[in-house]
Amino acid sequence: MRRFKVVSTVRTVRGEQAMRKRWAHLTAATVVAALAGTGLSTPALAQTGPTKVISYAGFGQGPSLHKVGSASIHGSSLRLTSGTKRLAGAAWSKTKLNAKQSFETAFDVSMTGEVGHADGVAFVLQNDGPKAKGGYGGSLGYGGMTHSVAIELDTFKNPNDVDNNHIAVVTGGASDAAQPIVASSPIMMFGQTVRVRITWLAGTKTLKVRVRAVGGSQEYKVLDKKFDLRKALGYTKAFAGFTGGTGEDVSVQEINNWSVKVW
DSSP states (O other), rough: OHHHHHHHHHHHHHHHHHHHHHHHHHHHHHHHHTTTTTTTOOOGGOOOOEEEEEEEEESSSSSSOOEEETTTTTTEEEEEEOSSOOEEEEEEEEEETTTOOEEEEEEEEEEESSSSSOOOOEOOOOOSOOOOOSGGGGTTTTOSSEEEEEEEEEEEEETTSSSSEEEEEETTTTTTOSSSSOOOOOOOOOSSSSEEEEEEEETEEEEEEEEEEETSSOOOEEEEEOHHHHHHTEEEEEEEEEEEEOSSOOOOEEEEEEEEEEO
């Protein structure tokens, strides 16, 4: 009787092992079947969290940028304009962004100079090419780029501006027009280093912009708006980068670091 009990136990254990294998195979097959036709693969299930696609702790090293106009590397910073009148500078990453994906970009920007200063900088996505550059002054280096979306940090009040310290979303390079998506910045953007965080949520078509003074603890939400970024960019991947401009008044305008993560 003991011998038969041992055999029975062995058979039971083997049966359970076989059942587990069949169940694991069935579960995997079910997942594969569920993903059929979606364009996804099973390895995609293991991918969690954002992926950093652009990262500059400083600009003194790392992948080179397409620099146009007055843009240059100054120490470890990307200098868009110096203290000279009527400048326009731009710099573009060689990595394009796809607005089908959500992303977040963050950077520190410094705009310094005399009491009378101008004009500001912008984070820009554009399809005009790696050598694209807009006009100087109120164009902030992106004005005239017909296939672009700019999030501008404007420090000079031109005729259609709300004030001399605002953030706006501008499409089609229409820098001189009144902007429907605009808000005054709760902190002064000129005269100190500002941390800017821009978030695009593709699923809900929402664009958010937040700022805080570097060294400060409080971050302020400036914009949180519904916006069709994909449509504005013509449903294609876009060059990402920065532009800046000066007019009759000037400002030294620099980006100190930059990162972009997508998900």
